[in-house]
Amino acid sequence: MIAKKKYFYSALVSLLIIAALAYTFYGNSQSYLNGIYKKEVQGEVYTTTHQHKVDRILDIAQTDARIKNIILLIGDGMGVSHVFAGFSANNDQLYIQYAKHIGFQKTKSKNKYKTDSAAAGTALACGKKTNNGSLGMDENNQPLESILSIAATHGKATGLVAACKITHATPAAFIAHVPSRGQYEDIAEFFVNSYLDVMIGGGLDNFNKREDEKNLLPALEQEGFQIAYSMDEMDKIQSGKVAGLYTGGHIAKYPERGEFLPRSTEKALEILSQDTNGFFLMVEGSQIDWAGHDNSVAYVVEEMLDFDRSVGKALKFAEKDGHTLVIITADHETGGMSVHHTYNNIN
Template sequence: MKNRILQFVLLFLILPATGIVAQENYKTVDAKFEYQNEDFYDVKIYAEDELKFKKHPKNIILLIGDGMGVSHVFSGITANKGKLHLQNMKAIGFSKTQSSSHYITDSAAGGTAISSGKKTYNGAIGVDADGNPLETILEIAETNNKATGLVSTSAITHATPASFIAHQPKREMYEEIAADFLNTDINVFIGGGESFFKERKDGRDLTKELEDKNYQVFNKLDDAKNINSGKLAVLTAPEHNAKFSERGEMLQEASDKAIEILAKDKEGFFLMIEGSQIDWGGHQNNTSYVVGEMLDFDKVIGQMLEFAVKDRETLVIVTADHETGGMALMKSDISEGFVKAKYATGGHSGVMVPVFAFGPGANEFMGIYENTALFDKMLKLYRFKK
């Protein structure tokens, strides 16, 4: 009888967490230390000092490579025979990532620090260390009549994108995070997580509520290919999107779609694009996964740089929320695109992460500073008053 009671208690405790486990199942170590690239691509080089950028940006595109440390960047450079689009970005700094509660941050606290300019505890989404809501750069941009957007290869309710639009005490509150999207007028969001909008414990269908707010809602990016104006929500997977080798050019196409719509706004825009799964490769100590995601992310960087060069009023920032895996590059070969790595951990590390910038105001991002300074610098360059 005691055993049956114990089994019931354990089942009661486990069942509510199943959704959480499903969202975090990318953290199982699947160590693969070598990667041989077979899909090389050309990189366009810009003479940035010859480009006549405006003094202040009208638009900011913030690209976050989740878990992307210096070794992850150089693994991509190695795999593509010495060249990445990222290398066009000459203004380079470093961000210190510690949270208010831990030396080693998680994506929720790291994302919130970048989005709001305030340190908070691990697991917090858009709230301070005392649980009070924080206004984010996306919300401030919206208040200042700019168009806004989020794109991610994870669920759009996952920690990094959520920290720009939601305000919840725990990152695992995916349904509550999804409901927070209805409290804003974000113009475009594209990513996974459809189940948190439709298959909810409270019975609400948030996709219908989005439609009532004049959003065009789709669950396939291809179905939105003819949409070039208005508000758009594309929920591309029930939970997370597939890895780079299976999802095709989803991130490139989603980023281009977001730009196509946001660039029509005369007041400018703010767009955050996350390459989520660089982090997941680091958690798995899987070099193939890390490098494949890094190259996929760099192709999007190339697209955003091309837009910025033509536009001359767009600042492009590339950074990370933290480093994942303690990745170290071993005896690799740039001439062959071969990468070999080892890892210190299956979790995050506490090292600084790089910050790259290109366009009007790029030099503001040079130096070493706290991750919260990214928010302050964006606010300053937009000339917003909080």
């Protein structure tokens, strides 16, 4: 690690500028579904009852002004309606609701009114708008410095957790500099030659089953990474640099993936917090976006609640630590969800 500067204000400012939360709440709303969403899937009624208990978060406002840790949680594709769906399905409670400051952000990219996750991820990671599809580069294909890189140059530990390929658009925006988000094999090489200390997600095939026949896993190990291929293997690692590459492609949907996201968030915090200089951690609830694309309310709710459990892990850590800034945001909204008027009386 490069020797730290005492304070981290330059990095904080770049994140605080983009930290408007992409959600709000509608007063004392009725819980239309009382914790049970039903949606027809291939002619059958699909029911999800994966509720979670929300423990009241106290004293977050008492966080010390001398912030040394940042946890950035991104709900990919998460708009107001997605939050409201999870809120309603979970008996009108989410950890997200304990955020102290709430706002909105404009998500259009440099060249499109409707952004994609690459351009939006770059805006969040680097503080600058770019063209759709670009990762870590401006509209002229010039590389941009990310908040993760800034954190590392201040001597801080860094980590990325995502419920998808770790080489996918949002996590890659914090590491890579490529003109096209689909350059997965090129993106994987940026992960090898990066400031990262912790990375957890899928995408193993981009490292060891490549078209160029390179195997990047030995290079990762040479960079000091301990590689885990499952959550159980990860549980055995207590410190140091770690790469959790659990699947060849994307991580499975919830509930098939189990407690991957909250457990991985907790594990990343456990390892990164050992750095006395502080850390930067980005956690992505990747599949809220895909649920919106699928027009599946059940999928949206399950991904929202799983993401919210990870938010809870971050807030509880911040409450105990007292020197941690937690930012919850979205890169854009997907799906234009709404509650149809015929559902007003559902119990």
